[in-house]
Amino acid sequence: MSRKQLAVLILSIVPTVLWGQSPGSASQFDGNSWWAHVKFLADDSLEGRDTGSEGLRKAQAYAVEQFQKAGLEPAGANGFYQPVSFTQLEVNEPKSSLALVGGGKTTKLSFADDAFISSRSTRESIKLNAPLVFIGYGLKIPEKNLDELAGLDLKGRVVVYISGSPADIPTALASHYQTVGERWKALKSAGAIGIVSILNPAAMDVPWTRIALNRNHPSMDLADPQFFETEGLKIAVLYNPASAEALFAGSAHTFSEIATLAKDRKPLPGFPLSVSLVVNAAIEKKNVESANLVAKLPGSDSALKNEYVVLSAHLDHVGIGAPVNGDRIYNGAMDNAAGSAVVMDVAAQLKAHPEKLKRSVLFLLVTGEEKGLLGSKYFAGRPTVPLQSIVADINIDMFLPIVPLKIMKILGLDESDLGTRAAEVTQSFGVKPIADPEPLRNAFVRSDQYSFIHQGVPSVAMDVGFELGSPEQKVFKDWLTYRYHAPSDDVNQPVDLQSAALYEDIVRKLLIETADAAARPEWKPDSFFARYAMK
Ligand SMILES: [Zn+2]
Numbered sequence: 001m002s003r004k005q006l007a008v009l010i011l012s013i014v015p016t017v018l019w020g021q022s023p024g025s026a027s028q029f030d031g032n033s034w035w036a037h038v039k040f041l042a043d044d045s046l047e048g049r050d051t052g053s054e055g056l057r058k059a060q061a062y063a064v065e066q067f068q069k070a071g072l073e074p075a076g077a078n079g080f081y082q083p084v085s086f087t088q089l090e091v092n093e094p095k096s097s098l099a100l101v102g103g104g105k106t107t108k109l110s111f112a113d114d115a116f117i118s119s120r121s122t123r124e125s126i127k128l129n130a131p132l133v134f135i136g137y138g139l140k141i142p143e144k145n146l147d148e149l150a151g152l153d154l155k156g157r158v159v160v161y162i163s164g165s166p167a168d169i170p171t172a173l174a175s176h177y178q179t180v181g182e183r184w185k186a187l188k189s190a191g192a193i194g195i196v197s198i199l200n201p202a203a204m205d206v207p208w209t210r211i212a213l214n215r216n217h218p219s220m221d222l223a224d225p226q227f228f229e230t231e232g233l234k235i236a237v238l239y240n241p242a243s244a245e246a247l248f249a250g251s252a253h254t255f256s257e258i259a260t261l262a263k264d265r266k267p268l269p270g271f272p273l274s275v276s277l278v279v280n281a282a283i284e285k286k287n288v289e290s291a292n293l294v295a296k297l298p299g300s301d302s303a304l305k306n307e308y309v310v311l312s313a314h315l316d317h318v319g320i321g322a323p324v325n326g327d328r329i330y331n332g333a334m335d336n337a338a339g340s341a342v343v344m345d346v347a348a349q350l351k352a353h354p355e356k357l358k359r360s361v362l363f364l365l366v367t368g369e370e371k372g373l374l375g376s377k378y379f380a381g382r383p384t385v386p387l388q389s390i391v392a393d394i395n396i397d398m399f400l401p402i403v404p405l406k407i408m409k410i411l412g413l414d415e416s417d418l419g420t421r422a423a424e425v426t427q428s429f430g431v432k433p434i435a436d437p438e439p440l441r442n443a444f445v446r447s448d449q450y451s452f453i454h455q456g457v458p459s460v461a462m463d464v465g466f467e468l469g470s471p472e473q474k475v476f477k478d479w480l481t482y483r484y485h486a487p488s489d490d491v492n493q494p495v496d497l498q499s500a501a502l503y504e505d506i507v508r509k510l511l512i513e514t515a516d517a518a519a520r521p522e523w524k525p526d527s528f529f530a531r532y533a534m535k
Helices: 003-020 030-042 054-069 173-179 180-189 209-214 240-246 255-263 332-351 374-381 417-428 449-453 471-482 497-516 532-533
Strands: 079-089 099-102 106-109 115-117 126-134 157-161 192-196 218-220 235-239 271-282 282-299 308-315 319-324 325-328 360-366 389-395 407-411 432-434 459-464
Touching: 003 079, 003 432, 030 332, 030 497, 054 282, 054 332, 054 389, 099 115, 099 374, 106 218, 115 319, 115 360, 126 180, 126 192, 126 240, 126 449, 157 235, 157 255, 157 360, 173 180, 180 192, 192 240, 192 271, 192 360, 209 319, 209 360, 209 389, 235 240, 235 271, 240 271, 271 459, 282 374, 308 374, 308 449, 332 389, 332 497, 360 374, 360 497, 374 449, 389 449, 389 497, 407 417, 449 459, 459 497
Parallel strands: 126 157, 157 192, 192 235, 308 360, 308 389, 389 459, 407 432
Antiparallel strands: 079 218, 079 282, 099 106, 099 271, 115 235, 126 271, 282 360, 319 325, 407 459
8 A cells, every 4th residue: 555545544533533323324334254255266176267267166155155244135046046057159160251342352351350259249140241431320219310230231231330339329328229239239239230339549458469379269148048139240350450341341431440539439420341251160069057046135014125235246357367477367457346245244244243134135246247236137037036125236236346445436326315315325435436537447347236226226336446547547447457356366467455445345335225224216207227127
């Protein structure tokens, strides 16, 4: 810890001491129990907790033990477990190829350097040759009268888009329409058969070299056809922006011109490209079994105990992958042993200091988050308690206590009463609540809360935040560049135990207040997401 951070920490402790009588500010956590859980879950022996792996099963056995110690009741389909079946999809690269054809010549693409086949969305082996059409950000957002597909012939075409959204589209709305399911609905009805997604250089967390390094890691989807969202999507390709100029050869535009506009979130043109894409994708499938964990703390109010507040986190991570500096185990300490540890720690604390909560609480540790929010999608689609009885989801994913907690970023802050309450509780601990300052990162739909939102359940996710332009911003930027989804997200990295403990205090108080409130949380009437609660 630097001297400056120490000074900040001391300053932030002063109000607690002065206002020690205020019930919200006495800390219930010390950071050590949290860290002990993280150390267990992120140990090399758990091999990065990949969905369906022995390592994740060990992590689950440990979590069940913690839930039992905390006196929780099993609330899965099989004890604490809710079994989930997956289809694993893998591209056989030696038998596959991608090429661009145009101006009478064929240019073979390098999977490592140019573009690779996304196994998540390419579910069957396929050979095709299709014309390409550039569609800007590829968004159709009726609420904002945006239709980037309008006037373009997409029938039998593969569309090319750059990730991101125009600046005048509110974050939540933009995030929602960038989910694969929503995106595909519009593209499918326009007749498209495939997608080429160019990463937006202005919003890349992870450098291309590291993304491409793990491209052959198998992907998964839920085996249950109820959850299949991309019917008719034949090929999905992820494109390196550094190689994207080739896609625009012979058109009236260049990629550098597009990227410059996209950087400032300006509107983009749409037009047919002069090259077509030749695909030979060899896909291999197999079944994988895993499970969510569900534990219940029964409420004490005779009526409200039949309602549930969910505290969720994903226990899975990405497992063993390509070596970085000789290390192949992607330990996932912050992503998301850290969040799982909060769930276990809060459960234990509520046993040590019972609060007689009115509503029941579900402690939920999901699988398959790294495969595309799949475990939570399954739980929210097939909950082990009636869906209507779930009043809220408080989700924790990679909350990053790597600097002192002075600012709390609340995803969903402006969307519901739960967001408002999260901000109030945060403030009661002397921490400043803020909405997502980096909408381009799409965080609102990038973790498990989105599975609940989609089923109409008010949700929030909170992360340690920073002021734009502050030194802390660089700490986070570096963390994302060097540790996010890398073997170095392990227990040898610096963390701030006080920051983690304060975070736990805030989560605990939000959970208690939500469980005890007279009324269940509601979406704000003008929130885009209110629609799911009404369907
Ligand atoms: Zn992750």
